[in-house]
Amino acid sequence: MGADPMTPLLERKLVFVTGKGGTGKTTVASALALLAASRGKKVLICEIDGKGELAGYYEAPPTGFKEREVQPGLFAMTMNTEAALREYLKLQLRIPIVGRIGPVAKAFDFLATAAPGVREILTVGKLCFEVRDNGWDMVVVDAPASGHIIGQLAAPQAVNGLVKVGLIRTQTDWMLEMLSDPAITGLVAVCTPEEMPVTETIELAVRVREETTVQLAGVIVNRVLPELFGRQEEAVFDALAAPGALAELDALVDGDAAPVLEAARLAVTMRRTRSTHLERLREGIDPEVPLLYLPFLFARSHGLRATRQVAASLGEELGY
Amino acid sequence: MASRAPKDKAKVTPVPAPTMDSLLATKEIVVACGPGGVGKTTTAAASALMAAVNHGSKVLVLTVDPAKRLATALGLDGIGNTEHRVPDSAFEAAGVKPRGELWAAMLDTKESWDSLIAHHAPDEQTRDEILANPLYQNISGRFIQSHDYIAMERLYEIHSTAEYDLIVVDTPPTRNALDFLDAPERLADFFSSRLLRWLIVPYRSKLVNVATKPFYQISDRILGTEFMSDISEFFILFQTMYDGFVERSQAVGRLLSDRRTTFVVVSTLEATPLREAEFFAEQLTERKLHLGAIVLNKVLPDYLQGRAGAKVAEAMKDRAEDLAAELAPTLGTGALGDPAQIARVLTEVAESYLNFQVVALREMEERATLAVAPDVLATVPFFDTDIYDLSGLLRLGEQIWG
Numbered sequence: 001m002g003a004d005p006m007t008p009l010l011e012r013k014l015v016f017v018t019g020k021g022g023t024g025k026t027t028v029a030s031a032l033a034l035l036a037a038s039r040g041k042k043v044l045i046c047e048i049d050g051k052g053e054l055a056g057y058y059e060a061p062p063t064g065f066k067e068r069e070v071q072p073g074l075f076a077m078t079m080n081t082e083a084a085l086r087e088y089l090k091l092q093l094r095i096p097i098v099g100r101i102g103p104v105a106k107a108f109d110f111l112a113t114a115a116p117g118v119r120e121i122l123t124v125g126k127l128c129f130e131v132r133d134n135g136w137d138m139v140v141v142d143a144p145a146s147g148h149i150i151g152q153l154a155a156p157q158a159v160n161g162l163v164k165v166g167l168i169r170t171q172t173d174w175m176l177e178m179l180s181d182p183a184i185t186g187l188v189a190v191c192t193p194e195e196m197p198v199t200e201t202i203e204l205a206v207r208v209r210e211e212t213t214v215q216l217a218g219v220i221v222n223r224v225l226p227e228l229f230g231r232q233e234e235a236v237f238d239a240l241a242a243p244g245a246l247a248e249l250d251a252l253v254d255g256d257a258a259p260v261l262e263a264a265r266l267a268v269t270m271r272r273t274r275s276t277h278l279e280r281l282r283e284g285i286d287p288e289v290p291l292l293y294l295p296f297l298f299a300r301s302h303g304l305r306a307t308r309q310v311a312a313s314l315g316e317e318l319g320y
Numbered sequence: 321m322a323s324r325a326p327k328d329k330a331k332v333t334p335v336p337a338p339t340m341d342s343l344l345a346t347k348e349i350v351v352a353c354g355p356g357g358v359g360k361t362t363t364a365a366a367s368a369l370m371a372a373v374n375h376g377s378k379v380l381v382l383t384v385d386p387a388k389r390l391a392t393a394l395g396l397d398g399i400g401n402t403e404h405r406v407p408d409s410a411f412e413a414a415g416v417k418p419r420g421e422l423w424a425a426m427l428d429t430k431e432s433w434d435s436l437i438a439h440h441a442p443d444e445q446t447r448d449e450i451l452a453n454p455l456y457q458n459i460s461g462r463f464i465q466s467h468d469y470i471a472m473e474r475l476y477e478i479h480s481t482a483e484y485d486l487i488v489v490d491t492p493p494t495r496n497a498l499d500f501l502d503a504p505e506r507l508a509d510f511f512s513s514r515l516l517r518w519l520i521v522p523y524r525s526k527l528v529n530v531a532t533k534p535f536y537q538i539s540d541r542i543l544g545t546e547f548m549s550d551i552s553e554f555f556i557l558f559q560t561m562y563d564g565f566v567e568r569s570q571a572v573g574r575l576l577s578d579r580r581t582t583f584v585v586v587s588t589l590e591a592t593p594l595r596e597a598e599f600f601a602e603q604l605t606e607r608k609l610h611l612g613a614i615v616l617n618k619v620l621p622d623y624l625q626g627r628a629g630a631k632v633a634e635a636m637k638d639r640a641e642d643l644a645a646e647l648a649p650t651l652g653t654g655a656l657g658d659p660a661q662i663a664r665v666l667t668e669v670a671e672s673y674l675n676f677q678v679v680a681l682r683e684m685e686e687r688a689t690l691a692v693a694p695d696v697l698a699t700v701p702f703f704d705t706d707i708y709d710l711s712g713l714l715r716l717g718e719q720i721w722g
Contacts, residue, residue, distance in 0.1 A: 021356015
């Protein structure tokens with residue numbers, strides 16, 4: 001890192017998106033990929049924990065190991081380590097496995113349990129392979145949650161430490177090179193302005209620096225509540241909520257205005273509680289790492305429309 | 321594992337509808353589970369606290385990764401694996417006098433694995449060799465699947481000491497909410513696998529037959545002979561402990577399906593976590609595990625839902641300037657009585673209400689279409705501040721108590 005300026009997010013070729021559960025990791029990953037594609041890039045987005053949710057963000061049919069175009073220039077796939085192994089054996093080692101998938105799958109499953117890191121290395125390997133050989137401008141990874149991402153990103157080093165020779169060893173060398181290059185690879189941490197997500201993000205930043213060779217390319221703070229009003233306006237609000245004024249307002253609108261004011265009070269308190277966590281985040285993260293803010297989405301539902309909205313906000317934050 | 325003798329056999333009063341109160345009074349183990357980021361840890365801690373306060377029982381909350389301030393409130397700072405009694409002073413500060421005792425412990429994966437090895441190892445030398453083996457260190461520390469098993473194992477161990485009337489366990493964040501349920505069986509499968517038996521034949525002298533040949537060819541080429549030997553060596557060391565492990569993991573699996581154990585699924589009313597929670601609840605039922613309750617957390621307040629509220633908000637927005645002119649004299653002179661400013665505030669407030677109503681209505685719809693019917697369905701309102709001490713936990717606990 002040092003004095004070199006950070007490579008802008010959209011100029012990196014391999015971007016892992018992680019975050020604590022419930023922070024909107026998949027939303028941000030899908031929006032980031034959509035933004036890149038809408039700017040003319042050929043993009044692959046890969047879902048690692050195959051829960052099959054990603055397709056819903058583009059309102060596309062379920063995705064599989066073989067990528068499929070879900071939006072113009074945007075292709076989506078779901079990681080499957082077994083399929084990745086088969087592909088690897090076939091393309092790299094020229095060991096064709098036709099038929100007889102059962103026993104191989106079983107042996108693989110066993111090996112992956114016995115030898116730590118095998119599953120992780122196949123995942124990272126497949127992604128690096130896509131970046132190197134398949135002509136994508138950008139590969140966005142809807143990566144495991146922040147509790148699991150370190151094991152994933154550090155797998156090549158871990159395996160390098162355990163495996164001294166063999167094909168895996170030669171493979172991990174070039175993977176490591178790609179992962180360690182901040183002009184190519186970056187990690188994005190998604191966070192919400194709440195206590196645990198902020199704490200976890202700060203801890204993650206430290207672990208990424210100490211235990212992996214990947215650069216933290218940005219922290220995206222999701223669901224930031226709008227600021228309702230400034231100090232002056234808040235004084236007006238308090239005066240409005242006083243019994244006399246409230247009664248007058250009730251009469252003027254011919255209804256009960258108390259819930260409306262109560263909701264504003266809730267929104268203000270929520271934002272205030274959250275802003276202390278935001279300050280903590282700003283202090284806890286290396287100042288070089290850009291913090292991007294996405295507004296809370298008061299939307300009816302998920303789906304392509306919401307993904308587009310998030311992509312637009314992200315574009316604004318990135319200065320496009 | 322003392323079981324309680326049934327009392328009042330002859331009495332036939334109608335059974336009242338179950339509540340969290342009755343659930344926690346009758347079970348010995350409560351497993352709080354659900355998607356990430358929904359408040360599992362807080363819910364587990366609040367449930368344990370309520371049981372300690374109201375039932376006069378000795379309750380342990382076994383948590384995985386509590387927020388710093390919550391850990392401090394429970395006296396868990398730097399405590400790690402040891403069980404620790406929450407001091408009376410903490411209760412006094414919250415203004416309650418508990419009838420029972422609240423204990424708390426955190427789960428330290430590495431430490432738990434080490435003690436498990438120490439427990440199963442036939443002798444000190446084997447124990448030390450395993451603990452020092454690089455493969456073991458990788459399995460126990462780095463790779464996440466090990467959390468899933470060890471949390472359940474730890475639960476089993478504590479339960480079998482019969483120290484507590486109730487243990488509330490918070491589950492680790494898993495890739496998949498089901499991982500920890502499958503972990504004991506997976507581990508048992510793993511150790512009784514035929515492949516493992518091939519692997520532990522010292523690597524060089526292996527009998528290669530038609531069935532195993534492709535496996536060795538592939539693994540040799542990928543991982544290298546040396547690493548394969550390392551793996552063999554590790555499992556040869558481990559061999560002495562297989563039976564113990566298999567037996568133990570089966571016992572852990574049995575404990576989870578025991579009638580004394582119940583599961584509480586925690587979720588918010590956002591679409592994605594809720595789908596995951598529903599799926600999880602269905603799986604519990606399918607596995608004949610007891611779904612005791614669903615706790616819906618962080619639910620927006622009811623006052624956001626009314627059509628009447630929306631009408632008022634719309635009026636405030638549309639007629640902001642007129643209303644401001646009317647209200648200005650009441651609000652005072654100077655800046656407070658500035659009609660332009662009042663109009664801005666009215667508009668902001670009204671728009672904010674309408675925005676939150678969109679979310680609140682979506683939540684209501686999600687709740688109405690919930691696809692599972694647990695014994696207890698509890699709703700916890702959105703708290704506008706963080707929960708980080710016993711008073712906060714009590715506030716939450718009272719909402720679910722029923």
